[in-house]
Amino acid sequence: MTEWIDVGLVTDIPVQGSRVVAAPAGDIAVFRTADGSVFALRDRCPHKGGPLSEGMVHGHAVTCPLHNWVISLETGQAQGADHGCAGKIPVRIEGERVLLAASALQRYAA
Amino acid sequence: MPRKLVVIGNGMAAGRVLDELLARDPDAYSVTVFGAEPRVNYNRIMLSPVLAGEKAYEDILIHDDAWYAANRIDLRRGVAVTHIDREAKQVTGADGSVTSYDALLLATGSSPFVLPVPGADLPGVVSFRDLDDVDAMLAAARRGGRAVVIGGGLLGLEAAAGLAARGMDVTVVHLMPTLMERQLDPSAGYLLQRAMEQRGVTIRSRANTHAILGDTHVTGVRLDDGEELPADLVVMAIGIRPNAALARAAGLEVNRGVLVGDDMRTSDPDIFSVGECVEHGGVCYGLVAPLYDMAKVAAARLDGDATAMFTGTLTATRLKVTGVDLFSAGDFGEGDDRQEVVLRDVARGVYKRVVLKEDRVVGVVLYGDTADGSWFFDLLRRGTDVSQMRDTLIHGQSFATGAPQDPAAAVAALPDDAEICGCNGVCKGKIVQTIAGEGLSSLAEVRAHTKASASCGACTGLVEQLMSLTLGAAFAPATVEPMCGCTDLGHDDVRRLIRAGELKSIPAVMQELGWKTSGGCARCRPALNYYLLCDWPEEYADDARSRYVNERVHANIQKDGTYSVVPRMWGGLTNPRELRAIADVAERYDIPAVKVTGGQRIDLLGVRKEDLPAVWADLNRAGMVSGHAYAKGLRTVKTCVGSDWCRFGTQDSTGLGVRIEKFMWGSWTPAKVKMGVSGCPRNCAEATCKDVGVICVDSGFEIHFAGAAGLHIRGTQLLTRTATEDECIEVIAALTQLYREQGRYLERMYKWADRTGVDVIRAAVVDDADRRRSLFERFVISQRKAQVDPWAERVEGHDAHEFTPMANLKLLEAAE
Numbered sequence: 001m002t003e004w005i006d007v008g009l010v011t012d013i014p015v016q017g018s019r020v021v022a023a024p025a026g027d028i029a030v031f032r033t034a035d036g037s038v039f040a041l042r043d044r045c046p047h048k049g050g051p052l053s054e055g056m057v058h059g060h061a062v063t064c065p066l067h068n069w070v071i072s073l074e075t076g077q078a079q080g081a082d083h084g085c086a087g088k089i090p091v092r093i094e095g096e097r098v099l100l101a102a103s104a105l106q107r108y109a110a
Numbered sequence: 111m112p113r114k115l116v117v118i119g120n121g122m123a124a125g126r127v128l129d130e131l132l133a134r135d136p137d138a139y140s141v142t143v144f145g146a147e148p149r150v151n152y153n154r155i156m157l158s159p160v161l162a163g164e165k166a167y168e169d170i171l172i173h174d175d176a177w178y179a180a181n182r183i184d185l186r187r188g189v190a191v192t193h194i195d196r197e198a199k200q201v202t203g204a205d206g207s208v209t210s211y212d213a214l215l216l217a218t219g220s221s222p223f224v225l226p227v228p229g230a231d232l233p234g235v236v237s238f239r240d241l242d243d244v245d246a247m248l249a250a251a252r253r254g255g256r257a258v259v260i261g262g263g264l265l266g267l268e269a270a271a272g273l274a275a276r277g278m279d280v281t282v283v284h285l286m287p288t289l290m291e292r293q294l295d296p297s298a299g300y301l302l303q304r305a306m307e308q309r310g311v312t313i314r315s316r317a318n319t320h321a322i323l324g325d326t327h328v329t330g331v332r333l334d335d336g337e338e339l340p341a342d343l344v345v346m347a348i349g350i351r352p353n354a355a356l357a358r359a360a361g362l363e364v365n366r367g368v369l370v371g372d373d374m375r376t377s378d379p380d381i382f383s384v385g386e387c388v389e390h391g392g393v394c395y396g397l398v399a400p401l402y403d404m405a406k407v408a409a410a411r412l413d414g415d416a417t418a419m420f421t422g423t424l425t426a427t428r429l430k431v432t433g434v435d436l437f438s439a440g441d442f443g444e445g446d447d448r449q450e451v452v453l454r455d456v457a458r459g460v461y462k463r464v465v466l467k468e469d470r471v472v473g474v475v476l477y478g479d480t481a482d483g484s485w486f487f488d489l490l491r492r493g494t495d496v497s498q499m500r501d502t503l504i505h506g507q508s509f510a511t512g513a514p515q516d517p518a519a520a521v522a523a524l525p526d527d528a529e530i531c532g533c534n535g536v537c538k539g540k541i542v543q544t545i546a547g548e549g550l551s552s553l554a555e556v557r558a559h560t561k562a563s564a565s566c567g568a569c570t571g572l573v574e575q576l577m578s579l580t581l582g583a584a585f586a587p588a589t590v591e592p593m594c595g596c597t598d599l600g601h602d603d604v605r606r607l608i609r610a611g612e613l614k615s616i617p618a619v620m621q622e623l624g625w626k627t628s629g630g631c632a633r634c635r636p637a638l639n640y641y642l643l644c645d646w647p648e649e650y651a652d653d654a655r656s657r658y659v660n661e662r663v664h665a666n667i668q669k670d671g672t673y674s675v676v677p678r679m680w681g682g683l684t685n686p687r688e689l690r691a692i693a694d695v696a697e698r699y700d701i702p703a704v705k706v707t708g709g710q711r712i713d714l715l716g717v718r719k720e721d722l723p724a725v726w727a728d729l730n731r732a733g734m735v736s737g738h739a740y741a742k743g744l745r746t747v748k749t750c751v752g753s754d755w756c757r758f759g760t761q762d763s764t765g766l767g768v769r770i771e772k773f774m775w776g777s778w779t780p781a782k783v784k785m786g787v788s789g790c791p792r793n794c795a796e797a798t799c800k801d802v803g804v805i806c807v808d809s810g811f812e813i814h815f816a817g818a819a820g821l822h823i824r825g826t827q828l829l830t831r832t833a834t835e836d837e838c839i840e841v842i843a844a845l846t847q848l849y850r851e852q853g854r855y856l857e858r859m860y861k862w863a864d865r866t867g868v869d870v871i872r873a874a875v876v877d878d879a880d881r882r883r884s885l886f887e888r889f890v891i892s893q894r895k896a897q898v899d900p901w902a903e904r905v906e907g908h909d910a911h912e913f914t915p916m917a918n919l920k921l922l923e924a925a926e
Binding site for chain 2: 017
């Protein structure tokens with residue numbers, strides 16, 4: 001039975017933008033895309049640890065602000081010629097609320 | 111001893127004769143060219159793209175100074191010939207010089223026809239024949255307002271579309287019931303009218319100009335029915351008249367134009383004539399293809415080939431208005447012996463009409479889909495019997511001949527003698543042989559060797575397909591580099607279309623220009639955001655989501671995710687209060703590093719993101735604002751101490767630097783802009799490796815620009831000198847505004863200057879006082895909304911979500 005943690009309203013996140021959820025094991029970046037989808041990744045680019053929450057969101061992807069790696073919001077995988085994965089955190093939307101999977105948060109704590 | 115050839119006129123026809131002659135025998139003649147225009151030979155048929163902003167003057171040059179020098183041609187630029195003495199075989203120039211000739215070539219061209227109505231000579235009334243006209247039109251368009259174009263023919267419509275694209279309110283006054291009635295039948299004329307109206311051009315057909323109104327400058331046009339159309343600019347585009355006065359004065363036979371035979375000789379066998387000044391077989395030509403045919407014959411005859419003949423040219427017309435595809439050729443008047451085949455699809459805006467006489471094509475009009483223009487024109491020129499394919503003829507080559515639909519295959523199926531380039535009369539076989547024989551691999555080389563696609567460019571696609579067929583995979587078409595993977599358009603196209611289509615938001619740009627992705631990418635979005643901000647400074651709302659993080663949070667992200675903060679120090683000046691505030695901030699927020707930058711200010715490194723608003727608030731309280739150290743915008747104005755302190759200082763360089771920085775801060779530019787002001791030529795502020803640098807001298811200020819000292823090291827180039835600080839600031843602001851309007855996103859000023867040309871930039875911001883003033887004014891308008899301290903805004907709570915987490919699960923865990 002997955003436990004879900006409420007982190008706030010969908011509308012707290014700017015469209016084509018992101019917010020940070022501070023977590024004990026490291027920050028989580030929560031993204032909202034132009035089509036209204038919400039995704040969450042660990043806020044660390046697999047390349048050199050850049051904060052993905054500061055990147056530009058386009059389609060279902062984000063470009064890291066440090067060296068322009070493009071990371072898929074759906075899988076956390078780097079796109080194109082780059083390889084690496086920013087851990088993906090399952091997201092559930094209940095009404096207007098954003099919930100993150102607690103188990104995934106713990107996994108990164110390990 | 112080579113024979114002496116004197117050429118009178120330096121337009122496209124004369125230039126082509128010289129090209130042909132040099133290709134045959136570079137040593138046959140020693141050549142002197144008299145050109146009444148001060149410019150070198152340029153491609154006049156590309157004036158419309160220049161007006162529309164799609165090309166610049168340098169793009170349409172045919173022969174530059176180096177070409178004349180390399181071919182040892184004595185070019186007498188800006189010197190008209192006033193007299194020809196046929197007895198002595200000498201010409202006299204307006205400068206009094208006398209030059210003798212063995213052979214003389216008259217290529218005096220034509221003049222625009224001016225309506226004999228009152229007011230036709232008022233300032234603000236221009237024609238559309240040369241670059242001076244285009245410059246006048248561009249200057250008028252920059253001031254905005256209304257334009258009336260008299261004449262709804264090819265030139266008039268291209269002028270109207272260009273002015274409309276430049277933002278003017280344009281009306282075309284046309285005498286006949288439908289547009290381009292000499293080339294188009296009424297149905298195609300109607301479709302064309304509709305397309306022009308969609309571009310915001312008003313068409314007044316069946317309207318005759320009675321008078322042009324105004325006292326000191328044109329204010330309007332009065333029509334025969336008494337109606338008055340207000341106008342700030344009137345363009346007369348009603349036709350041309352051969353320039354034959356010089357020939358007539360020399361006693362040559364002249365009718366409407368200079369009479370020539372099939373050998374291009376005038377009534378004096380030592381005098382040849384080509385181009386728009388010529389009348390051959392009762393026809394005066396105004397299109398480029400026949401001029402080039404004439405040039406080929408004249409060059410052959412000059413070289414001693416007694417067989418070359420000009421027998422007249424059938425001409426085809428294409429309208430050069432972006433987005434309007436129109437092709438017409440031949441004769442399509444109605445007659446009992448003629449039949450026509452018509453295809454009309456009004457919803458798609460396609461209209462095709464082929465006129466047949468005795469099973470042969472004698473005329474063709476294509477509107478909306480002109481892909482088969484060359485094929486129809488080929489049938490027309492050859493007089494091919496089309497009875498076998500008559501049922502499907504109108505559907506074009508692929509259908510009528512059963513050839514496959516693939517355009518490459520259609521080109522492959524063309525016979526070797528099919529004409530590819532109508533302007534230059536180049537056929538497929540010649541192009542294919544030259545590619546193979548000369549080992550050509552780029553479009554530019556094919557243009558240089560064959561002239562195909564070198565004039566109007568409409569056949570570029572066909573030429574590229576031939577290259578692809580001949581070279582296979584070795585051919586990589588040199589296209590415009592697209593902005594990014596989201597579009598095939600280059601930066602310049604996107605920018606032009608933003609202005610022409612008045613696109614004022616990123617979604618509108620992506621929708622109208624057919625973006626291939628739903629939301630763009632990290633390359634195109636910041637570029638579009640900048641272009642929109644620059645082009646619509648009073649209307650466009652900045653899109654923070656399309657800003658790189660540094661410009662969104664107004665600090666520089668560092669490798670560990672902390673930020674650096676650089677307050678402005680105007681001209682590098684600071685004081686104890688500011689320094690104390692910086693020291694306090696560094697201590698209060700545990701800022702680990704404090705460093706002096708290369709731009710004469712202080713960098714606070716390692717600031718935590720959540721501390722940024724508090725750091726800014728403290729700095730604001732001491733009177734400091736953001737230094738935009740992160741911006742594609744004005745960074746610093748570095749100064750030396752100047753005449754206040756320095757024993758060598760000639761002017762108050764520090765004060766001027768402060769003035770420039772206070773005037774220009776906050777402006778967004780394609781890439782970062784760094785400036786410097788040195789008080790004397792010893793140049794302690796290192797102004798000559800900046801984007802813009804001022805060197806003070808006793809007599810005033812030298813303005814330098816286009817330097818760099820980063821990835822590339824580049825010394826600046828001198829732009830101009832001014833006597834006063836005010837003039838200096840006006841020039842710098844105008845220069846910056848021109849760069850803002852023309853630079854591609856992320857293109858530094860020196861790269862823009864390389865691409866555009868220092869002379870062209872100087873002409874715009876120094877020589878043309880009107881243009882400089884209007885650039886300066888646009889900069890001032892843009893600054894009204896740009897000069898807001900982003901730190902103060904954020905201290906007030908703007909974008910607060912940027913600086914606080916959405917939720918803090920660490921606290922949650924601690925509470926449990």
